[in-house]
Amino acid sequence: MKILVLSQYWHPENGVPQRRWTWLSKILSDAGHEVTVIAPPPHYLRNLSLREWWKERKFSSHREPGRGQSGELIIRSGFVPSGSSLTQKAINQSTVALGSLWVVLKRPGVLKGYRPDLIIGTVPALPTALTTWLSAWILCSPYVIDLRDNWPELLDQAREWNKGTGQRSLREKLLSRGPLQAASTATRFTMHRVLAGAAGIVVTSGHLRRDLLEGQPANSEREVITVRNVFPPETDYVASGKDEGSADSLNVLYAGTLGRAQNLANALEAAYLAEQQGLHVHLRFVGAGATKKALVERAKELGVEASFESRRPADALEGHYEWADTALVHLTDWEPLGSAVPSKTYELMAAGLHISGVINGETAELIREHQAGDIVEAEDPQALADLWVTLAKDRSRLRITGTGQAWVAEQREHVVPPRLLGLVERTARP
Template structure:
């Protein structure tokens, strides 16, 4: 098959961020398929460019690990402002109306258009119409529901009404709907879409990016509790700071530290709050490329999976960072109220209510006082669980079967 995958925010693991589509594409290439990933050249969240474009060109073609990447030039932005929205429209417009693919004599057999925002997926659907081939939509975040529940925007706002219309259009247009959230099929069914169109392919772990390590190796120095991921509104990381404040007041300042790795629109506010609270036990670090993150994760004694309490998570969550945590064989503190609780299911850590810094501080102390072999046992359960259920090799095979069925028809 010749597969085109449109994801505005796709990256190569040599830069920070989630590399889901790289990992899926790599496995599909191993199976003998051709894969093109079409993405913006401007890297979301970090504010950098993925590739240097040739002079006067609005795109660049690169072949990385057997995958064809097509980087489309889009304007820069910071935070969730009107400039980010403009960036979305420019990407979608150039994807749809510029002839970047003129040199590709082999037309695709199937096109996948991935969210979160629907405009790129809409352009992918139009490309599928142009080539008269199947269109598959992938829903990573439930837009506009996430904006309503997390951004507290009225469902009657004109922009939300537009997004809702586009959402239903894409669901009806697509021959298959790939979802990452385990309960999303119910959400889509409630919109009047046939549930048999929905296929669950969650995020997972790319074992090629995580070399074999000594799982008995202890973190150096203080007991380190680590968070690695986006610093955004939904992540609710201020709870970590208030838990750190409580532990500092209880005299754990020299024994327990929190290390936050990543970037996002809330990072500056979090750093200001940490300074205001005079925290000596919190360290902020810059984001790290996916293919280098394992070295930093190995320094942790425990990991944090935290999300803001919101009804949007009633259909589940599938965060990239969670699977990276699992593979490191360290216990995880799960502070999420959602359809699913993989940490509890795996027996790989401690589950607590979200938005409760006291409960978080107590959970950290619980793990701190455990014997190292007890924490390792928890961690090994998580590692076994993720390798059995969420290896991208298995997930890519599931995706391959879905696409082959459509193409053969």
């Protein structure tokens, strides 16, 4: 059958959404389905000036199609460049959504006369949800939303989004006095309408699936399935454990997004508190994100040892994994994040690297169930400091012997493919 995927990001970009959908596209293609994608050119991590954007005609949605790693046909849509602020990201996501909608309306070139049997829209780029709904109406096709995060509930935390980035900008202060509330209300209404009309919803956690099923009417035929971010790792690294080492030092790695939802200043505070107990924590952050500058400044203020390295491809992380005694999985205490499972959790479980989990909810449950590391409550730096002191004194706890590695492989190879294909077959146009 013909499946149309609408996305804000796609290969050759190498983030979590891109890797997730390269994997899912292969599952669909291997099953004989014809996958077509509408997505902008790679630009997520590129500092593209408006002059370059205009010169290279990146505003135009009409381009020659290409082929992706999984055999999918890719139609590149237009966009306006992004930035690190929430306002710039919102403009970027909105223009990408408009570019995708233009392609659907015009169906140029190879899409002439095209009508998919199913449309899949990938969120959390929220404008994509509306574009998916409109595209389904235009093309008279059913649609599925790949929700991934707990939207629209995360809008309840809007006032906290920038707490880790430092001082609020004048623009943020002005927008928060009415425009933000109006936009949140409109977005919430739209998301509820889009989700209510979907033939199916794909989520990344069992808790979010449970919440959605509890909230939908008893007579609803909408399917909700869990497809975890257990895409194949780009490294074959398997930890050997760190039984030996000094009791007064610990190497702690965080590899991932230095973003608002992580609030990694908590880890810096924990390193400072551990130092007061005689433990020297070597913190290494590998990644990029909106809070990076504020984290660098905070580390200097506290006088803790923290190095910050640029984002690396997943296949270039082996040296960092070998260096680390333990790896952080870290989220702030926003209630909707209790049903989020960072994809790094699965990667670390597959690698057998000890996890220092600063999380609540489902992620904590998974780490405990599969004995993949130790857990402390979010936003409790003293508890994290105490955990690190304990691990340094008893390094036998750093050797992972739980079931995480086998469980992740089982999910990837035997649970996700039939679950995804079953949803597609049941929700597609007859």
